[in-house]
Amino acid sequence: MIKLQLPVTEQDIRKLKMGDEVSLTGIMVTGRDAAHAWMIEENPDEIRDLLKGTVIYHCGPVVKKEDDEWIFVAAGPTTSIREEPYQGDVLKTYGLRGVIGKGGMGEKTLAALKDHGAVYLHAVGGAATLLAKSVVKVHDVIKLEEFGVPEAMWVLEVKDFPVVVTMDSHGNSLHTKIKEKSNEMANELMGI
Amino acid sequence: MKFQLNEEKFRDAVVELIRLTSTDLPEDVIEAMRQAQANEEDGSPAQSVLGVMLQNATMAKKDSTPVCQDTGTNIHYVTVPEGISLRKVENTIIEATRIVTQRAILRPNAVDSVSGKNSGDNTGVMSPYIHFEEWDQPAIKIQLALKGGGSENVSAQYKLPDSRLKAGRNLEGVYKCVVDAVNQAQGLGCAPGVIGIGIGGDRAIGMIIAKKQLFRKLMDTNPNPELARMEERLYTDLNKLGIGPMGFGGKTTVLGVKIGSAHRLPASFFVSIAYMCWADRRHTMVFSEKEVIYD
Structure with a gap:
């Protein structure tokens, strides 16, 4: 298990390889469909410093408020491929060093990871209670009113957040590898 | 036998059904995952991922928190005895859904497809989804599944x-x-x-x-x-x-x-x-x- 402190440098991110298990500590920000569209279409400045050098987490959490403080109750990853049209540009525009999500992403993002120096980190989908326990503090929330709880951008401090590198910054994707093999087997089973 | 619906008791029972479904995986599913974990190669990512899933299920049950944050489409397959008001049953399920959402057992998951606004309490057009059938028993049966996006x-x-x-x-x-x-x-x-x-x-x-x-x-x-x-x-x-x-x-x-x-x-x-x-x-x-x- 590789321990990584956020924010992180391009040099450290380049060292990660497909299949590495990583544990993250530091500040990260959630963002999904509404946030990605917003970042590209309106190019907001207020989140620039926040995102630089950290990772964006594809997650729409279950939260509760206790004594004026937000608590993460359940917070597993959501399907990443929906952000494929935006992700590469978001990474470059905001200087992000990684994406956390599930299911992997496409060619365009893989190329951006290589070009810009970033990785795709896979969290265990559905492991929402366990992952929420890695969130030690919610620092802020952006666009809560407009986007709603799942779509808002939550600024999180995490400790030992477990992920696997499934797409690295050298053009390797575990998802492509598995898909090639399963395609072959599916064709054999179907006799086509 | 005539069945009389006590709406308050029914509402509380539905609240518990939704809580149970969101936080506690069925025993046969847990058992299937345990067998799968034993069947995967030792030290493989597959085995470790199944381990994380099982650990998560145990934690969710213990803390009464959602197994997954995507608490999904709430699909209710409801079977009622003859003469029961479907409208009352529907309203009670909707009320229970609001209560459970407030308790952070369900995520606000209903988005208006035209305006893009989240209703905030999981209710809306066809949300929760309720499918009715009738049977000859003096009881209401609800089969509930939470199916994520x-x-x-x-x-x-x-x-x-x-x-x-x-x-x-x-x-x-x-x-x-x-x-x-x-x-x-x-x-x-x-x-x-x-x-x-x-x-x-x-x-x-x-x-x-x-x-x-x-x-x-x-x-x-x-x-x-x-x-x-x-x-x-x-x-x-x-x-x-x-x-x-x-x-x-x-x-x-x-x-x-x-x-x-x-x-x-x-x-x-x-x-x-x-x-x-x-x-x-x-x-x-x-x-x-x-x-x-x-x-």
């Missing part, structure tokens, strides 16, 4: 014949559709999944039948021997695809395959495939005047 997005519907798959209008054609759908899904539906299949019907009925299969226990046997054989065959073959837990590779791609059928038009042959994630949240409640039983 990731798994719903990889669910699929095919129309036979399908020339791409070389699939004809027969059970062999159905087999090919299912292999293709699970292969296309890869890890995106949060594998290992449970596959509900509806053969026939129109497009809507086919999917209702497919989703209904998800309420069957994983170890049950289909009463139709031909479908039972097909379920066995698909279970074995889908696990040869090598997709594995979360699509990281491995021997466990599906936990179960369940098939139902409906009559169809001579001109139509639909195969509807409902993919349910490993966080297979489903429970049943039988509410009678003297007791409430959860399974």
Whole structure:
């Protein structure tokens, strides 16, 4: 298990390889469909410093408020491929060093990871209670009113957040590898 | 026997049903994942991922927190005795849904498709989804499934014949559709999944039948021997695809395959495939005047 402190440098991110298990500590920000569209279409400045050098987490959490403080109750990853049209540009525009999500992403993002120096980190989908326990503090929330709880951008401090590198910054994707093999087997089973 | 509905007691019972379903995975699903974990290679990512899933399930049950943050479409299959007001049952389920959302057991998950606004309490047009049937028992039965967006997005519907798959209008054609759908899904539906299949019907009925299969226990046997054989065959073959837990590779791609059928038009042959994630949240409640039983 590789321990990584956020924010992180391009040099450290380049060292990660497909299949590495990583544990993250530091500040990260959630963002999904509404946030990605917003970042590209309106190019907001207020989140620039926040995102630089950290990772964006594809997650729409279950939260509760206790004594004026937000608590993460359940917070597993959501399907990443929906952000494929935006992700590469978001990474470059905001200087992000990684994406956390599930299911992997496409060619365009893989190329951006290589070009810009970033990785795709896979969290265990559905492991929402366990992952929420890695969130030690919610620092802020952006666009809560407009986007709603799942779509808002939550600024999180995490400790030992477990992920696997499934797409690295050298053009390797575990998802492509598995898909090639399963395609072959599916064709054999179907006799086509 | 005449059944009198005590609305307050019924509401509390539905609140508990939703809480239970969101936070506590059924025992047969846990058992299937334990077996899968033992079956995967020692030290493989597949085995460690199944370990994380099981640990998460234990924590969620202990803390009464959602197994998965995507608490999904709330699908209620409701069976009522003769003479019960469906409107009252529906209103009670809606009220219970609001209460449970406030308690952070459900995520606010209902978005107005036109305005894009989240209703904030899981209620809205066709939300929660309630499907009614009648029976001759003096009790209300609710089968509830919470089905997340990731798994719903990889669910699929095919129309036979399908020339791409070389699939004809027969059970062999159905087999090919299912292999293709699970292969296309890869890890995106949060594998290992449970596959509900509806053969026939129109497009809507086919999917209702497919989703209904998800309420069957994983170890049950289909009463139709031909479908039972097909379920066995698909279970074995889908696990040869090598997709594995979360699509990281491995021997466990599906936990179960369940098939139902409906009559169809001579001109139509639909195969509807409902993919349910490993966080297979489903429970049943039988509410009678003297007791409430959860399974």
